Amino acid sequence: MSSFDRLRKAGDRHIAAQRNPFNRFMGMLYFCLQHHQLYDEAKAFPSPPPTALPAQAA
Secondary structure: OOOHHHHOOOOHHHHHHHHHHHHHHHHHHHHHHHOOOOOOHHHHOOOOOOOOOOOOOO
């Protein structure tokens, strides 16, 4: 699930759900430029750890 989807599910309006991840992304790019580092998407937006699914009844 993307950060946009999580924010929408949490009740944020469409524009706020778009703006928040974009601002985070811009901040990360700015950090990379300031510190002469390459941007790594896996570090910037790691996928959340998988949650344990409950066992289904047979």
